[in-house]
Amino acid sequence: MVKGNDRLAGYACVVLAVAGGVLLGGCTSFMGQQDKRAAAQLQPTVGNQVRGTVSFVERSDGVQVSYNLAGLPPDSDHALQIHERGDCNAVDASSAGPVFAPAAARMKPGTRVEGDLGNIRADSNGVATGFIVAPDVSLDGIRSVIQRAVLVHHDPIDPYADPQRGTGTALACGVIRAQ
Incomplete structure (x- = not known):
């Protein structure tokens, strides 16, 4: 037994x-595997009321950029862009510098740069929510958006405009920080 x-x-x-x-x-x-994440709290520039959050999650096909913004003009289109410097101290957010573009050879009119995330649309209440997949940026390395600024511009992105400049006045700005 x-x-x-x-x-x-x-x-x-x-x-x-x-x-x-x-x-x-x-x-x-x-x-x-833990996803790399970052986020920015957007605050309005002087004379504007736009505020909200933009979050970044690195995925295999690029960085998913999710936004939740309020205070935009109703039924309007706006550019969402990453700028070179993580500095929103100027009253008009000009301290954020030019649009993020690590590939200098692509700095000619009619060429989309990495910092141009795309256009967003505000609903009838002035709220914009959604996401964009940005295949040309990352959360580390030379194409990292960490410690840069994300801006909401008054005008939508014009594909034929000078890629080194923003698209109209900045409505809101936030510094992108790792989470």
Whole structure:
């Protein structure tokens, strides 16, 4: 009988070891690889009322940029852009510098630069929510948007305009910080 109990105890140990491995493996797949994240709190420039958040999550196909903004003119289009410097101290956000463009060869009219995220649309209440996938930026390395500024401009992006300049006056500005 002792041998039978030893065998049963041996089986129980194997079952427990396998179950423990499955559970730990399940935790690893559940937790997954942590995504790189960043966010910016946008504050209005002088004379404007736009505020909200813009968050950044690095994915395999680019950076997902989610925005939730209020205080925009109703039923209007605006540019969402990353600028070179993480400085929103100037009353008009000009301290943020030019639009982010690490690939200098692409700095000619009619060429989209990395910092041009796209246009956003405010609804009838002046609220804009949604997301954009930006394949040309990242959250680390030379194309990182961390410690740069994200601005909402009054005018939408014009694909034929000078890519080194913003698109109209800045309505809001926020510094992008890692989370």
